[in-house]
Amino acid sequence: MASPLIKATYMATRPDRDPELLAENIAREQSLELTRSLIPDDIARRLLGRVLAVEPTDEQRWRLIIGYPVELASQQVGQLLHLVHGNVSFYPRIRLAGLELPPELLCTLPGPMAxxxxxxxxxxxxxxxxxxxxxxxxxxxxxxxxxxxxxxxxxxxxxxxxxxxxxxxxxxxxxxxxxxxxxxxxxxxxxxxxxxxxxxxxxxxxxxxxxxxxxxxxxxxxxxxxxxxxxxxxxxxxxxxxxxxxxxxxxxxxxxxxxxxxxxxxxxxxxxxxxxxxxxxxxxxxxxxxxxxxxxxxxxxxxxxxxxxxxxxxxxxxxxxxxxxxxxxxxxxxxxxxxxxxxxxxxxxxxxxxxxxxxxxxxxxxxxxxxxxxxxxx
Amino acid sequence: MASPLIKATYMATRPDRDPELLAENIAREQSLELTRSLIPDDIARRLLGRVLAVEPTDEQRWRLIIGYPVELASQQVGQLLHLVHGNVSFYPRIRLAGLELPPELLCTLPGPMAxxxxxxxxxxxxxxxxxxxxxxxxxxxxxxxxxxxxxxxxxxxxxxxxxxxxxxxxxxxxxxxxxxxxxxxxxxxxxxxxxxxxxxxxxxxxxxxxxxxxxxxxxxxxxxxxxxxxxxxxxxxxxxxxxxxxxxxxxxxxxxxxxxxxxxxxxxxxxxxxxxxxxxxxxxxxxxxxxxxxxxxxxxxxxxxxxxxxxxxxxxxxxxxxxxxxxxxxxxxxxxxxxxxxxxxxxxxxxxxxxxxxxxxxxxxxxxxxxxxxxxxx
Structure with missing residues (x-):
């Protein structure tokens, strides 16, 4: 059964490579951080980040929507933060602009006590x-x-x-x-x-x-x-x-x-x-x-x-x-x-x-x- | 006796106000975070950040060197980080580019165990x-x-x-x-x-x-x-x-x-x-x-x-x-x-x-x- 997804929306300004490729690179960087050919297929199926959408928003910018299998957050807020903005923070002109958390994750996160x-x-x-x-x-x-x-x-x-x-x-x-x-x-x-x-x-x-x-x-x-x-x-x-x-x-x-x-x-x-x-x-x-x-x-x-x-x-x-x-x-x-x-x-x-x-x-x-x-x- | 200073060098790109004023604003923001007229003089003398230098480096950029009295770091690395880059992280086009720590602070910080x-x-x-x-x-x-x-x-x-x-x-x-x-x-x-x-x-x-x-x-x-x-x-x-x-x-x-x-x-x-x-x-x-x-x-x-x-x-x-x-x-x-x-x-x-x-x-x-x-x- 497919895993629920954490949906992260990144804005890419003047992308330094083809936007489709960039989206795939980010999805892989943030999930398994390895050349695609070296990732065993069964692991990719379960855990590799997925490109959900790649859309231009104006002449300079593209919206890249990536879905991360919920397991990757390990039910931890720290790991969630790392998952959506860890290494990609070093990529040029990429901004995390939106984040949707599935119910399966929300019910495991602490949230405010009061x-x-x-x-x-x-x-x-x-x-x-x-x-x-x-x-x-x-x-x-x-x-x-x-x-x-x-x-x-x-x-x-x-x-x-x-x-x-x-x-x-x-x-x-x-x-x-x-x-x-x-x-x-x-x-x-x-x-x-x-x-x-x-x-x-x-x-x-x-x-x-x-x-x-x-x-x-x-x-x-x-x-x-x-x-x-x-x-x-x-x-x-x-x-x-x-x-x-x-x-x-x-x-x-x-x-x-x-x-x-x-x-x-x-x-x-x-x-x-x-x-x-x-x-x-x-x-x-x-x-x-x-x-x-x-x-x-x-x-x-x-x-x-x-x-x-x-x-x-x-x-x-x-x-x-x-x-x-x-x-x-x-x-x-x-x-x-x-x-x-x-x-x-x-x-x-x-x-x-x-x-x-x-x-x-x-x-x-x-x-x-x-x-x-x-x-x-x- | 004057307190030893932590020296922070900020680069201001296309400063949004007079560079001298900007330097004074940062020095105050990061140390006492209060309008100058509301800071009692004895506190200002002891703890207010000081502007040490304001120099243009090219047509767009200025180097602002600020000295913070060492007490402001409270002998904690977290507070040191906060002191040199806390609220100023919200200022437009200011980058912390250099940091000199006085011996009096260094001997209180942990440093690497091995x-x-x-x-x-x-x-x-x-x-x-x-x-x-x-x-x-x-x-x-x-x-x-x-x-x-x-x-x-x-x-x-x-x-x-x-x-x-x-x-x-x-x-x-x-x-x-x-x-x-x-x-x-x-x-x-x-x-x-x-x-x-x-x-x-x-x-x-x-x-x-x-x-x-x-x-x-x-x-x-x-x-x-x-x-x-x-x-x-x-x-x-x-x-x-x-x-x-x-x-x-x-x-x-x-x-x-x-x-x-x-x-x-x-x-x-x-x-x-x-x-x-x-x-x-x-x-x-x-x-x-x-x-x-x-x-x-x-x-x-x-x-x-x-x-x-x-x-x-x-x-x-x-x-x-x-x-x-x-x-x-x-x-x-x-x-x-x-x-x-x-x-x-x-x-x-x-x-x-x-x-x-x-x-x-x-x-x-x-x-x-x-x-x-x-x-x-x-």
């Missing part, structure tokens, strides 16, 4: 878009970071993440800082009667990483921030799950894959499908506006789509727009993308100073209005 | 370039892969690696295959009286990865193959070290960073300096010739250089050219790059069939001749 519904349930925000801030800069005293966390939570903010630059070699310093920030948020929660989800950043490897995760779990916090392209995508997912923690995937390093025109991997696949399959509960990506923006116009809608559309038994992942967004931009973002997203506002929250409470209240009211307007029948 | 001298010591090959093959294709019976391993080792080959597509979900299958290949190589060693280093591929995460490493260590094998851009660079390094195993870094996925003209990270930095700092004993990269080649002419020499030049207390890492190289190309490679390298020949070894012993003997003799010619005073 995902978007989990974050909504933790924060109690049922329908509007969420507001997140970031604790920085590195070098600040724990007290000063805790002050910022407390001010944001007191003013009604939904999510607080550590900046991914907050990394301590000394674990006692990590514990002191996280404890103070968690306490400040708890105090604010007591005042507002609302939950604010605090996500400390954990980094490193081995027992060093382990002890950070243990501590966060012991404090009863809901989750952590991790950089999966530094830590390893599957590594990050497994570590968080072992501790029953949600996790936010920060895209550091991923820009080298998502941003080029004709190489790498699209944001919708990398920071959408793959990050969700691995099990991130929240995925940050740049989209439009702010200091860091995607160069691909359709990235933010496409990435939101792959994070939240029905995908086998997998929970949706909460899409989060980051990269220097402002409070003023948040309601527009929710207008554009719908309510099932979060907006990360860092510097602009710090810049508000004493006006923070007023500005945050205004912003949240506008997010609520947007949510009302978008209700079916509204 | 490195090039360790591989030479294991194999007993003191001066010539080394020959490696790869066990594939996936889907072959363990017996057939073991046959290939045994034939290569019997004919005098130096190193055998698993193809990085060899990934079993079922650990018993992994153990059976690795055991058979290890036995075949041991038998060959008894015959030749020479050691051949076998490196099984390990993949996945958590206890699944752990059990593979345990098994390889228990068999008394010298090392493993890992894909650090899938597993996480620091994760891979830490896991191998915990088991006292050498490791070969396979560059799967890294092409999206190394191959573009004007984005990403140069091969010399990514597959050279950073992979060595993390502690890989062998680093594979494409270089010239074969099925997969680097598009950057100077990559192979530059990457060999960063892997083997003096670098604080760190052992050199054995450079290994891979990507469909042939036996006939191996001696030329050693001529070009010197003897301190390995050449990975996969399909062409399988293609030799019954001629393998003769062809391998010929190739090794030519590598020995090259080595003699390159001896000082020869």
């Amino acid at each position: 995902g978007l519904p989990g974050v909504r349930s933790w924060t109690g925000i049922r329908s509007r878009a969420l507001l997140m801030t970031v604790l920085k800069p590195r070098g600040s005293t724990p007290k000063s970071l805790a002050g910022l966390a407390g001010a944001f939570a007191s003013a009604g903010g939904d999510l607080v993440k550590d900046d991914q630059n907050l990394v301590e070699h000394d674990l006692d310093q990590f514990r002191d800082r996280v404890m103070l920030c968690a306490q400040a948020i708890e105090k604010a929660q007591d005042k507002t009667g609302r939950a604010c989800l605090y996500l400390p950043h954990v980094a490193g490897s081995g027992s060093h990483l382990e002890r950070q995760l243990e501590y966060v779990a012991r404090l009863g916090l809901g989750g952590v921030v991790m950089c999966p392209w530094v830590l390893g995508l599957e590594t990050a997912a497994t570590r968080a799950r072992e501790h029953g923690l949600m996790w936010l995937a920060h895209p550091a390093l991923a820009g080298s894959l998502t941003e080029p025109e004709d190489t790498g991997v699209s944001s919708a696949v990398l920071l959408g499908t793959l990050v969700r399959a691995a099990g991130a509960d929240i995925s940050i990506f740049p989209g439009r506006g702010g200091r860091i923006q995607s160069r691909h116009d359709d990235d933010e809608a496409a990435t939101c789509h792959t994070l939240t559309q029905p995908l086998g038994p997998l929970h949706p992942t909460l899409p989060c727009l980051g990269g220097g967004k402002t409070l003023a931009e948040a309601p527009d973002t929710a207008q554009r993308l719908g309510n099932d997203c979060a907006v990360l506002v860092g510097g602009d929250v710090i810049a508000q100073g004493d006006n923070l409470a007023v500005k945050l209240k205004e912003t949240i009211e506008r997010l609520e209005q947007t949510s009302e307007q978008q209700r079916p029948g509204a | 490195g090039l001298p360790g591989v030479r010591s294991w194999t007993g090959i003191r001066s010539r370039a080394l020959l490696m093959t790869v066990l594939k294709p996936r889907g072959s019976t363990p017996k057939s892969l073991a046959g290939l391993a045994g034939a290569f080792a019997s004919a005098g080959g130096d190193l055998v690696k698993d193809d990085q597509n060899l990934v079993e979900h079922d650990l018993d299958q992994f153990r059976d295959r690795v055991m058979l290949c290890a036995q075949a190589i041991e038998k060959a060693q008894d015959k030749t009286g020479r050691a051949c280093l076998y490196l099984p591929h390990v993949a996945g995460s958590g206890s699944h990865l752990e059990r593979q490493l345990e098994y390889v260590a228990r068999l008394g094998l010298g090392g493993v193959v890992m894909c650090p851009w899938v597993l996480g660079l620091e994760t891979a390094a830490t896991r191998a070290r915990e088991h006292g195993l050498m490791w070969l870094a396979h560059p799967a996925l890294a092409g999206s960073l190394t191959e573009p003209e004007d984005t990403g990270v140069s091969s010399a930095v990514l597959l050279g300096t950073l992979v060595r700092a993390a502690g890989a004993d062998i680093s594979i990269f494409p270089g010239r010739g074969g099925r997969i080649q680097s598009r950057h002419d100077d990559d192979e020499a530059a990457t060999c250089h960063t892997l083997t030049q003096p670098l604080g207390p760190l052992h050199p890492t054995l450079p290994c050219l891979g990507g469909g190289k042939t036996l006939a190309e191996a001696p030329d490679t050693a001529q070009r790059l010197g003897n301190d390298c390995a050449v990975l020949v996969g399909g062409d070894v399988i293609a030799q069939g019954d001629n393998l012993a003769v062809k391998l003997k010929e190739t090794i003799e030519r590598l020995e001749q090259t080595s003699e010619q390159q001896r000082p005073g020869a």
Whole structure:
């Protein structure tokens, strides 16, 4: 019986050989990586990647659709990533632009432990878009970071993440800082009667990483921030799950894959499908506006789509727009993308100073209005 | 006292803003990620990245040299990677082209456990370039892969690696295959009286990865193959070290960073300096010739250089050219790059069939001749 296929769509720009041949070469490179004549026929029948379509899309570009037998992913997200973009990352002007995972694979992948519904349930925000801030800069005293966390939570903010630059070699310093920030948020929660989800950043490897995760779990916090392209995508997912923690995937390093025109991997696949399959509960990506923006116009809608559309038994992942967004931009973002997203506002929250409470209240009211307007029948 | 600096050289192609401003923006993005006016002066003095040079190199390109205070790397390879290429990976047309690590950082980084001298010591090959093959294709019976391993080792080959597509979900299958290949190589060693280093591929995460490493260590094998851009660079390094195993870094996925003209990270930095700092004993990269080649002419020499030049207390890492190289190309490679390298020949070894012993003997003799010619005073 034929094996279900993982379908990968590659865009080839100014192909360096006949497009049909190129498609066959990629299908073979990524599956069995051997000259065709040296592959025994029974192995080829079972495991060789198959060319499903080769179509020109404009004068310079071709769409190559390859089907990989599902066994090749070995039921591992790391191996899936490797399968669809391992050696082919060295081929000239090939970009992985689409990825379809068959149900047989989806039911073996972790997916988010809690995902978007989990974050909504933790924060109690049922329908509007969420507001997140970031604790920085590195070098600040724990007290000063805790002050910022407390001010944001007191003013009604939904999510607080550590900046991914907050990394301590000394674990006692990590514990002191996280404890103070968690306490400040708890105090604010007591005042507002609302939950604010605090996500400390954990980094490193081995027992060093382990002890950070243990501590966060012991404090009863809901989750952590991790950089999966530094830590390893599957590594990050497994570590968080072992501790029953949600996790936010920060895209550091991923820009080298998502941003080029004709190489790498699209944001919708990398920071959408793959990050969700691995099990991130929240995925940050740049989209439009702010200091860091995607160069691909359709990235933010496409990435939101792959994070939240029905995908086998997998929970949706909460899409989060980051990269220097402002409070003023948040309601527009929710207008554009719908309510099932979060907006990360860092510097602009710090810049508000004493006006923070007023500005945050205004912003949240506008997010609520947007949510009302978008209700079916509204 | 001023902190020692990590010096990162970025090439900016057709800068999207004034080059001086761009350099300042990158220095700030990668260190404290906050509007300058919001950074307290004492923190800026200690931790803000500094612009060291801004120079045009041709009509389109500028060289931006940034100094990051060494504390920002937190004595972690993962954080170092993040520091020099995290968010800036999303900036348009910025490529990390050079990296200098100060002695104060180098002495805190792991570096290779055994490195090039360790591989030479294991194999007993003191001066010539080394020959490696790869066990594939996936889907072959363990017996057939073991046959290939045994034939290569019997004919005098130096190193055998698993193809990085060899990934079993079922650990018993992994153990059976690795055991058979290890036995075949041991038998060959008894015959030749020479050691051949076998490196099984390990993949996945958590206890699944752990059990593979345990098994390889228990068999008394010298090392493993890992894909650090899938597993996480620091994760891979830490896991191998915990088991006292050498490791070969396979560059799967890294092409999206190394191959573009004007984005990403140069091969010399990514597959050279950073992979060595993390502690890989062998680093594979494409270089010239074969099925997969680097598009950057100077990559192979530059990457060999960063892997083997003096670098604080760190052992050199054995450079290994891979990507469909042939036996006939191996001696030329050693001529070009010197003897301190390995050449990975996969399909062409399988293609030799019954001629393998003769062809391998010929190739090794030519590598020995090259080595003699390159001896000082020869």
